[in-house]
Structures are given as structure tokens and as C-alpha cells.
Amino acid sequence: MTGSRWPAHYEIRVDGVLxxxxxxxxGGLQVNGEDTQTAIFGLIADQPALHGVLTKVRDLGLCLVSVRRLSSDETRDGTWQ
Structure with a gap:
């Protein structure tokens, strides 16, 4: 796959508050409960690591809301923190 760069910053949102x-x-990602959802975010090493995080979401029985790869602008200005 061309154009993909790893590691990359991701934000994964789930229903429920952790x-x-x-x-x-x-795996040391930041976990931030907000209102009725939780944002799990941080630097993910590669595609298998991303799938590992999503497996953990499934194992907890959480409803996946979104998975978003953050742009370098979003990570540089601190909006993901």
C-alpha cells in the first residue's frame, strides 16, 4: 500500500465511558472518557497493532463508534491530546 506511513496517530471512539x-x-494509549463515549488515542506502530487494539475493544464488548487516523496537523497542534 503506497502512501501509508507507520507509526501513525489514531483516535478510536467507543460507546461507554472508560x-x-x-x-x-x-498498550499505553491514552484513554479519555467524555460524556457517553471514550476516546482511545495515541501512536500505533503498524496495521497489526491497530487490529490488536480493535480486538481489545471487541473483547470488552464495547460498541465501536469510529476509527480515525489523525493528520500530522492534528497531532502537531495537540488536538489529539
Whole structure:
């Protein structure tokens, strides 16, 4: 696949609220519960690592809302933090 660069920053949103204690479960990604959803975000090494995170979402029985690869502008200006 051309044009894909790894590692890459991702934001994964799920229904339900998890607190930051789940960060270890998600391999050190940041976990931020907001309202009725949780944002899981950070640097993901490669495609298999992304699928691993999504498997963990499934294993917890969470409803996946979105998966978004963040642009370099979003990660540079800190909007993902």
C-alpha cells in the first residue's frame, strides 16, 4: 500500500465511558472518557497493532463508534491530546 506511513496517530471512539486506568489494557494509549463515549488515542506502530487494539475493544464488548487516523496537523497542534 503506497502512501501509508507507520507509526501513525489514531483516535478510536467507543460507546461507554472508560477511565484512564484502562491505558495499560490498551498498550499505553491514552484513554479519555467524555460524556457517553471514550476516546482511545495515541501512536500505533503498524496495521497489526491497530487490529490488536480493535480486538481489545471487541473483547470488552464495547460498541465501536469510529476509527480515525489523525493528520500530522492534528497531532502537531495537540488536538489529539
Amino acid at each position: 477511565d484512564d486506568r484502562w491505558a495499560d489494557w490498551f
